[in-house]
Amino acid sequence: MFAKPFRVKSNTVIKGSDRRKLKADVSAAFPSLSADELSELVPNKEELNVVKIYAHKGDAVTLYVLHKNPLFFELEKQLYPTVYVLWRYPALLPTFRTWPPVLQKLIGGADLMLPGLVVPSNGLPDVKRGDCCAVTVVNNGAPVAVGTAAVSSAEMRSSGLKGRGVCVLHTYMDNLWAFGEKSGPPSVPDAGGEGQGVNGEECTAEDDEEEEEEEEGELKCVAEEQNPGETDQVCSGTQELSLTEQQEGKGEKGNEEKEENQDDQKKPQEIMDALLVQCFLHALKSKVKKSELPLLTSTFLRIHMFSCCPSGKQLDIKKSSYKKLSKFLQSMQQQHNLVRVKELTKGVESIVEVDWKNRELRFFKAPEETDEEAAPTQHGGEEETLYRPPEITTQYSVSARLEPLFLEANKRKGTILQPVEVRSIVTEYVKNNDLVDGNNKNYVTINPTLCDCLLEKSEYQEVESLKWDDLFSRTMGRMQECCQVVFPGQKPIIKKGHIEPIDISVASRGSNKKVTIIKNLEVYQLDPAVVATALQHRVQASSVLQPNPGAKDKVLVLIQGNQIHQVGSLLLDHYQIPRRYIQGLDKALKGGKKK
Known part of the structure; x- marks a missing residue:
């Protein structure tokens, strides 16, 4: 639900009566909380804010925020805790365990499927369909996701652990988490201890690599081989996976067939991460000059990194595990010491230093073929530029009111159409339903569907026909106007309403x-x-x-x-x-x- 940014409608301090109601609602929803714990979550005197937001799909959600951290969110009169609350009270909800690599999928907006569960020795928690529950990863009992049970525990067992398990609403590292202080999950002992995979055999985190070889397609927590001879380390679901480490791991001598299988099983997010690192290193090595520093991070991305993107590929940070340029650069700074990023102007970050002697940068070899027109390139001053303006076209989205008119063309609510498509569909509807006025072909007879879709209530009894132009203008006037923006070398972007000038x-x-x-x-x-x-x-x-x-x-x-x-x-x-x-x-x- 919060995988994409949401829009804040209002942010106000809670009233005394609403505070008491919230306390009662929290107590009713989570009866295991003691009176002292309730007072900590909903204090009587500390400032508590009510933030009303709209999620990216239009859902109205109410947040309750204490000390800048969202504690609860209310959706359709149901109260859910955030990960910030669950890190303080890990046993607040029934909990399902999964493998650490699954967390990135959950952060991206996916639900938790039953084959990805790790079943503890004492069995699955007892839940009913729709019950609020949490998700943890192996080796840490701190919840990293909140959702509702898609089916009951009995149905999970009877299905053989197939299908959807938890409908995920909120995760660590999503936009609701980012609305708070952005702290990481604490280290909580994994109460599940030893567990079972989907095949029913007992397994521990140390056995994951061996089980993965035995069962292809099973999602396990794979230990990364840092150096030959060293002990395997279990990957953590709460830390970002270093792409250069993955590349180094693949470069080690081993079974060639196994390496090919690993490449085939790469997720789109991992592929984008690898492309991001490649373009980053390529840009530093061949594009950026010392005299350009300090360099705005946005300039570095648009001018240098985009121009290093190989032909036939598209660089999109939102499809990577980092989601934002600032997080990616932070990783390059903290984990690899390649650059130093500083906020020279409030709210505007710049690259102030590059470690040109860094081993990764020195040994990086740029691909031979690059697409210099992968993104707009600009130059300061009056010299010639490769920038080309976007192509912007007006389009229309089918609204709920007009859906009956477009059903014959199999166009449902939310379908984006060109103006010519709208006219064509409306014309076909009129002809198929024999609505052209027999006496005057410039007019269209109004049937019940057109009446409900296009007429005002005051016109129901008065208007029996409309001119063609009036028919088209009324149709488009009741549709959601959108605009399609196409930048050279990039996929079209659809924006609701008018584009900002x-x-x-x-x-x-x-x-x-x-x-x-x-x-x-x-x-x-x-x-x-x-x-x-x-x-x-x-x-x-x-x-x-x-x-x-x-x-x-x-x-x-x-x-x-x-x-x-x-x-x-x-x-x-x-x-x-x-x-x-x-x-x-x-x-x-x-x-x-x-x-």
């Missing part, structure tokens, strides 16, 4: 000094730092980057004076952004020439 405005900064503010450059994959440098060269005025309030991972470009005319010229002529996607050009000084 690049906004240019002028503000006063004391003693009647003016400053031009530019925002939303990132929407069009324009790097703010590059645009700021180009403007500096054009107008010979200082510029600065600032975080955009309320817009995460976006920055503002501020440049001295009223420079709207020059900004417009740069965006229209140099970057070829269509005028309709630039807002504020009318505020340019009257003496300036309009393009």
Whole structure:
């Protein structure tokens, strides 16, 4: 549910009456909590916030936040604890165990399937369908996921542990976890001890590697071979898997067939992780110069890493285990000492140092073929650029109200259609149902379906027919408008509503000094730092980057004076952004020439 970012609707301090109600609801939902434990979770005097959010699928969720950590979330009047609560009270919920590699799938939004369970010697916990339950990984009793039982314990056993086991709602490292202090799970003794895999045989974490060889396709916790002769170490589900270590492990001498099988069984997330590391090392070795440092991390990604992506492949950090560029760079800094990242401007990170003598970097060999046009490449100043503007087309999503009209074409709620497709489907519906007016073919007779879909209540008894143009305009007016954005060399992106235009405005900064503010450059994959440098060269005025309030991972470009005319010229002529996607050009000084 929280695998993708959510939208915060409101954040308020809880009222006294609501605090008492919450305490009663927590006590009823989790009767094992003592009075003292209840008072710790819902204190009488400490500030407790109620945050109302919309998940990415539109679900309305209420969060209860204490000391900046979400403790509970309420969905459809059902209360669920977060991992922050379960780390304090690990025995609060019935718990299912799984193998550490499964955790990455759960974080990505997958449910826990029964074949992935590790059955303890005392059997499965006793749950009914819909009961709230937790998930732990082998070797640590700290829960890493919260969900509901898809079936009862009896049904799990009768099915032979096949099918869906737990419908996962929230996990460690998802966006709800990131809403808090982002702490890691504590080390809790694994109460399950020895367990059974899906084949019913007893197993321990040390036996996992041997069992994997015996049973192909079973998901086990594979021990990584750090160096020949050293003791195997069991992988932890609470730490990120180092890709370079995986590559080194594959490079060791061993059975060639086994290596091929491992490559075939690679998950898409692992493949993206490997591609991310490859592009990172390639960019450092062949693209970045010492004189460029400090270098904005966003610039490093867009200009250098994207250009190192091999032809036929697409770099997408969201499909990796890191999810965010900041987390990936943090891993490269802490685990590999390749770079040092620092926040030089509040909210804006830069690479300030590169360890050019690092062994991984020195021995890295770049692939021979690279696709230089894998992503937009920009240069500061007036030189020629490879940047090409995106193609933006308006599309329409079928709404719930209009679904009956589109069912004959097998288009259900949420289907994205081009305007020409909408007209075609509506025309076919009219013809198939013989609704063209016999006396005047410019009109369409209104049947019950069209009446419910397109007419207002006041028109039900009055309007019997509509002109074709009116029919089409009413249909599109009741659909959710979307826009498809296609950047060269990348997959199309569908956004609800209108695309945000690049906004240019002028503000006063004391003693009647003016400053031009530019925002939303990132929407069009324009790097703010590059645009700021180009403007500096054009107008010979200082510029600065600032975080955009309320817009995460976006920055503002501020440049001295009223420079709207020059900004417009740069965006229209140099970057070829269509005028309709630039807002504020009318505020340019009257003496300036309009393009």
